[in-house]
Amino acid sequence: MITLEKTISFCETYPLERLGKREELLFFDIETTGFSGEYSTLYLIGCVYYREGNWNLIQWFADTLDSEGEVLKTFFEFLKKFTKVIHFNGDGFDIPYLLKRCRAHCLAYDFSSVESLDIYKKIRPYRNLLGLSSMKQKAIEEFLQVERKDLYSGGQLIEVYKDYLICRDRYLFDLLILHNEDDLKGMPLILPILSYPDFLEQDFSLDKQEILYQTDLFDRPQPLLKLTCKTGISIPIGFSKSNSMVLLEAEENVLTAVIDLFDGELKYFYPDYKNYYYLIYEDHAIHKSVAEYVDREARIKATAKTCYTRKNGCYLPQFSSLWTPSFQRELKDKISYIPYEAQLFENQENVRLYTRHLLNILCR
Template identity: 55%
Template sequence: MIRIEHPIEFQDTYDLTRIGSLDELLFFDIETTGFSGDTSSLYLIGCTWHRDGRWNMTQYFADGPEAERQALTEFFEMLKHYRVLVHFNGDGFDIPYLLKRCAHHKLNYSFDGLVSLDIYKKIRPLKKLLGLDSLKQKAIERFLGVDRTDVFSGGELIEVYKEYLRSRDDRLFHLLILHNEDDLKGMPCILPILNYPDLLEGPLSLAGHSRASLRDIFGREAPMLDLCFESPCSVPVGFEAENGLVNMSLEKNLLKFRIELYEGELKFFYPNYKDYFYLPLEDTAVHKSVGEFVDKSARVRATAKTCYTRKNGLFVPQFEPLWEPALKRELKDPVSFTEYRRELFEQPETAQQYGRQLMRYVTGKGRG
């Protein structure tokens, strides 16, 4: 086995302290002769790590089939000194692959006790929202405006490695090493993509709140609510998304929502409908303590669908329970409403909760 170690320049593109202390982080990437850990082998593990104020790179190169075991052993012994493992799709490929190769060599190593940060998994739920055509590293680089060209594909490198084993040509060796090194050096280029989940999952503070209106296609005025939130995170590329009643735009650290308000009549449904009568002529429900004084011909037992009172006004949609009373158009409507008033957003925690549910509604992530 050949072990290579040297300092590297690691671009400062993302606040890594959000992940952990710099000296706790280990970035890694592997090169293999195939996709299955059962039928192919590992020939290179590359790691990037931080010590004494500088970044370093270590690569374990299996210069023959017998060297794979030693490469695995040295990598896992090194891993004992770190707490957070950072990678791209390592949960789906690299980690299971390494464990299969350990099992093949009867090595009792595991990733237990480590925090695994998979960049691929973090951004997978945001693929549609960000308009990514795929989740491959090159697609993310295109989205972020990173211009980096790989000379060889993974499949071509397998043949390069096989040819190296036959010829021991130093030129081929350096080609394999440099490809892995470039992949690791390129990792910081895609780290800014983590700003999106960080912003969407992190704290928000309400920075602006105003009423607006928008003319529909028939020229009618539709009431709107504009909310602007600030985040401690800033995204590299802005975008806009919409889902029914809510339009969301994101630019740097500002998250803006335009919410369609409802103006008209809504219903408040009482949960304990068995305690109510429904009055068909008045289209309302009354408690039995009051309804017993109403003529029997003018009342019927309320059902869940008819146990309501009506209210006119201007209402804010809520997509998860937050404010009471919550009114609806009909009982089983997924969206409820509460009467609009500026005081709804006076409490910072309540405003943040509403901002979060707006994000979940637009991104289709549900409650979280």
């Protein structure tokens, strides 16, 4: 086994205090000869850590196939100095792979003593909201508008490692070491993506609400509700996401939601329709205790579809059952509405519920 260690420049592009004390954080990345922990081997583990005011890089390289076990032992003993590991898709690949290789060598190591922060898993729920083209590290770098040239992929370096084991060429060794080093040095480039879960998982406070109007295809004014909310976390790059009824835009520490209001008549459907009659000529339902006084020819037993009362107003949409009582256009419509009043969002809990509601819908 070959051990390499040096001090490096590790630009702090994200407030690391949100993750913990610097001395307790360990960034790591592994290089293997395949995806399967049963049928391939580990040949390199690289780590970045903070000590005495400096960021350091340490790498353990299996210069022979027999030294894989030594690499594993050395890494896991080193791991005992830290409380949190940080990685990209390590929960999905690196950690399970290392545990399988430990079992292959009858080593009783695990990650139970450390907390795992997987950047991939942390941002995955927000892929659609942020418009990420994929969940590959390259797509995240493109979203953050950063450039990093990676001359070789991990897959291409498998053959390089095999050739190194045969010829021990220094050039091949440097390729393997530098690829892993570049991956670890590139970690700060994607750390700012963690600002998005930080931003989106905070409670937003309402800064301003206003009613706007836009004209429809028939030149009729249609009301829109604009909610401007703020939080204590800022994001590096703004984003926007919309569906047919809602536009969300985020910039720095501000989240703006523009929502189509419905101005007109909607129906409230009574849930216990068997206790109601539908009035044919008046187009609404009344309870059977009152319907006894209505001409039999003017009423029929209500069904789920006809058991409603109608009401005009200005309504706020909700995409699942957030508040009741709610109104609908028709019984089976997935979108329901509640009467909109400005006082609704004077309550901070309602602001929290509705912004979370909109974010959940647009994350899908």
